[in-house]
Amino acid sequence: MPKPFLILQLRPETEAADDEFAAILRKGGLEAEQTHRIRLDQERLSGTLSLDDYAGVIVGGGPGCVSDAPEDKSDVEAQIEASVLSLMPEITERDFPFLGCCYGIGILGKHLDGDVSKRAYSEPVGTSACEVTSDGKSDPLLDGVPTAFDAFVGHKEALQTLPEGCRHLVRSGACPFQMFKHGENVYATQFHPEADANGFEKRINIYKHKGYFPPETAETLIAMCRAADVFAPEMVLRNFVARYGD
Numbered sequence: 001m002p003k004p005f006l007i008l009q010l011r012p013e014t015e016a017a018d019d020e021f022a023a024i025l026r027k028g029g030l031e032a033e034q035t036h037r038i039r040l041d042q043e044r045l046s047g048t049l050s051l052d053d054y055a056g057v058i059v060g061g062g063p064g065c066v067s068d069a070p071e072d073k074s075d076v077e078a079q080i081e082a083s084v085l086s087l088m089p090e091i092t093e094r095d096f097p098f099l100g101c102c103y104g105i106g107i108l109g110k111h112l113d114g115d116v117s118k119r120a121y122s123e124p125v126g127t128s129a130c131e132v133t134s135d136g137k138s139d140p141l142l143d144g145v146p147t148a149f150d151a152f153v154g155h156k157e158a159l160q161t162l163p164e165g166c167r168h169l170v171r172s173g174a175c176p177f178q179m180f181k182h183g184e185n186v187y188a189t190q191f192h193p194e195a196d197a198n199g200f201e202k203r204i205n206i207y208k209h210k211g212y213f214p215p216e217t218a219e220t221l222i223a224m225c226r227a228a229d230v231f232a233p234e235m236v237l238r239n240f241v242a243r244y245g246d
Contacts, residue, residue, distance in 0.1 A: 004053075004055065006038070010080045011063070023196065027234040056244040057099070058101070066109075105190045114161065125203075129172055129173065130172045131148050144235050153190065158190060159190070
């Protein structure tokens with residue numbers, strides 16, 4: 001029987017988590033039964049969990065920031081972060097298939113002792129004009145992705161430098177490190193490969209009081225997302241599933 005993908009979700013808001021999970025299935029070409037979904041705000045990772053049982057790991061986004069001081073993190077945020085970080089040593093040591101989306105780039109960056117902070121390169125909710133690097137042009141997860149493409153973004157923290165030993169795959173003017181890889185199979189994106197305009201509209205309404213943007217600009221942001229031509233990022237997610245699925 002084919003192995004499922006482990007989907008780790010870091011969003012404590014049920015509406016946002018459910019919509020993100022549906023988007024990962026839809027954009028990745030997956031059925032629910034081909035996945036094992038864990039919401040880390042509700043469930044701790046079992047000590048018996050084995051990566052050998054999975055085809056790969058996909059980590060979604062969330063409102064937390066790994067660069068926040070411990071005293072500024074809620075108990076739930078701290079629990080979520082600790083849970084997903086607990087898997088990272090084995091994932092990177094084994095070079096196990098991993099795709100971290102948005103918050104996931106902070107998780108991988110922190111694990112690799114990278115500089116993740118709010119010092120520079122945050123992006124407001126909206127689209128970012130991305131460019132595939134020379135290394136990215138030959139990477140299998142970017143197969144079929146145009147050299148230049150727009151992607152949905154929205155983050156307070158970002159990688160300030162590329163962690164040692166990693167390869168830079170996608171950049172943008174506002175945020176240099178939009179996608180990178182460690183080893184051959186461990187990937188992270190700052191942009192959202194699962195997102196579309198409808199999903200971002202829901203997130204804008206859910207997170208409009210979370211400090212990502214002035215709440216009074218929500219309708220303007222929604223209109224901008226509806227008008228955007230975003231189609232390429234989902235290819236990254238679909239390529240990941242196709243490459244590592246049985």
